[in-house]
Amino acid sequence: MIVAAILAVLVTMILALIRAFMGPTEYDRMLAANSFGTKTVLLIALGGYALSWHSFLDVALLYAMVNFVGTIAVMRFFELSAAAEQNKQADTQEDTSL
Amino acid sequence: MIAIAVIRIRDLFAVIMLSGIYSLTTAALFMDLDAVDVAFTEAAVGAGVTTVLMLSSLYLTRRFEAKPKHGNVLPLMVVGITGAALIYAALDAPLFGDASAPVHQHVAPRYIQQSQAEVGMPNMVTAVLASYRGYDTFGETVVIFTAALAVMLLLGIQKGSEYRPPFNSVDDQIILKVVVKLLIPLILIYGLYVQFHGDFGAGGGFQAGVIFATGFVLYDLAFGQKQARTVISPAWLPRLAALGVLIYGGVGVVSILNGKAFLDYSALSQDPVHGQHLGILLVELGVGVTVFSVILLIFFAISGRKRKT
Amino acid sequence: MSILLDWASGFFFFIGGLLCITGGVGLLRLPDFFSRVHAAGVTETLATPLLLTGLMLQMDWSLDTFKVFMIMVLILATNPTATHAMAKAALIGGKRPLVANQKQESKKGDQTSKT
Numbered sequence: 001m002i003v004a005a006i007l008a009v010l011v012t013m014i015l016a017l018i019r020a021f022m023g024p025t026e027y028d029r030m031l032a033a034n035s036f037g038t039k040t041v042l043l044i045a046l047g048g049y050a051l052s053w054h055s056f057l058d059v060a061l062l063y064a065m066v067n068f069v070g071t072i073a074v075m076r077f078f079e080l081s082a083a084a085e086q087n088k089q090a091d092t093q094e095d096t097s098l
Numbered sequence: 099m100i101a102i103a104v105i106r107i108r109d110l111f112a113v114i115m116l117s118g119i120y121s122l123t124t125a126a127l128f129m130d131l132d133a134v135d136v137a138f139t140e141a142a143v144g145a146g147v148t149t150v151l152m153l154s155s156l157y158l159t160r161r162f163e164a165k166p167k168h169g170n171v172l173p174l175m176v177v178g179i180t181g182a183a184l185i186y187a188a189l190d191a192p193l194f195g196d197a198s199a200p201v202h203q204h205v206a207p208r209y210i211q212q213s214q215a216e217v218g219m220p221n222m223v224t225a226v227l228a229s230y231r232g233y234d235t236f237g238e239t240v241v242i243f244t245a246a247l248a249v250m251l252l253l254g255i256q257k258g259s260e261y262r263p264p265f266n267s268v269d270d271q272i273i274l275k276v277v278v279k280l281l282i283p284l285i286l287i288y289g290l291y292v293q294f295h296g297d298f299g300a301g302g303g304f305q306a307g308v309i310f311a312t313g314f315v316l317y318d319l320a321f322g323q324k325q326a327r328t329v330i331s332p333a334w335l336p337r338l339a340a341l342g343v344l345i346y347g348g349v350g351v352v353s354i355l356n357g358k359a360f361l362d363y364s365a366l367s368q369d370p371v372h373g374q375h376l377g378i379l380l381v382e383l384g385v386g387v388t389v390f391s392v393i394l395l396i397f398f399a400i401s402g403r404k405r406k407t
Numbered sequence: 408m409s410i411l412l413d414w415a416s417g418f419f420f421f422i423g424g425l426l427c428i429t430g431g432v433g434l435l436r437l438p439d440f441f442s443r444v445h446a447a448g449v450t451e452t453l454a455t456p457l458l459l460t461g462l463m464l465q466m467d468w469s470l471d472t473f474k475v476f477m478i479m480v481l482i483l484a485t486n487p488t489a490t491h492a493m494a495k496a497a498l499i500g501g502k503r504p505l506v507a508n509q510k511q512e513s514k515k516g517d518q519t520s521k522t
Binding site for chain 3: 001002004005007008009011012013014015016018019025027028030031032034035038039041042045046049057058060061064065067068071072075076078079
């Protein structure tokens, strides 16, 4: 049964990877990367138990954290870029109006 | 395969996302080879910190890679020849897992068989890294310290009005702030666990430093730069980095004073095994402090700069 | 007792795996970003604890069980937050949800009239 679960996670990872490659917008890529990271945590936890790896749960725990931090960083990056764009547009508008 | 996609895409942002995925995959590969410590480091550094640092520097520069001016035949040839040479060399190397390989004949048996008796560490990697190869690890710590020095010289930490715009100008993410507030103590406790549990399981000073720095980077990302710099002042970070190197070097000096070789931890206590334990603990602490402060320093230095329009 | 545990964990694995694949298909097939956030966020948040609970039922009781529990708590806390933050960033960045009778999603929405 655990093998079936691992297979399901693997299939989902591949689907997420396809979305990350296609990704019409950056947000889609970000979402796919986040999903992929969560699935990696699952894969390590399940696969590590099935193959009896050594201290795999530490790595899985670390992944869960790192994945979150990375996602937040990317999100902040977008917010800042969007804000910078808006400021630039506002500046140019003021210039033309003056 | 992912690496090829990384090269193909000219949009630098997508490259960063995909390289994050790439390092996750690499770490899974390391796990499969039973190299837990390497996978641990790859996960923490490759997937986490590198992504954050590259993003903050990407924010400073333009988003799309410039089209190369020269043709791509010559670089392709160079890369091809190098690759062929590497493959040729790999043909000569012993088969994977071959017991008669030179690597397995020379020092590895001694590490494997006697590290329990001589160092008394359940985790062999930590024993080899911190005790047998103490000089190398000391060198690595100094290299990290030097990297911080170079970044400081090149960028410096901006002060005053040069702060990145506060996030409130964009929008307030209340849910994010609350969750981050709850999570950071967990991350720091986990960092301490990794720091002092390195003797028994995967982990050690390097990874713990990265995890600690990740916690503070998360705080910075959620609450803005000004608050993060109030929590931990950038002025103290270089001192902390130097302190870490000093702890490491100091352990070595103390063992000289006790009449043994540099970084021979057996000199630290009456019982050699206990001395080894103590030495490794202190050395890992030094490495952890250095790595933590250096990573945070680089993050502050890069993310604190103003964007050039 | 152990047969019971096996059945229970098998049940959890089955449901979790099914949800996992559902989320992946949704991530690939749904038409616009906000519905994809929905697919990825909701299913993952349910599928991950289910799979990890199944794993916990299989394991012997030790420190590792607690670690799996910690991973579960962490993902339960971070995953909804991350997807929420992403959706909000997308909204701020000027993407609008695809509503009915509106095939062309507006790239630059009216920035001031949100909430």
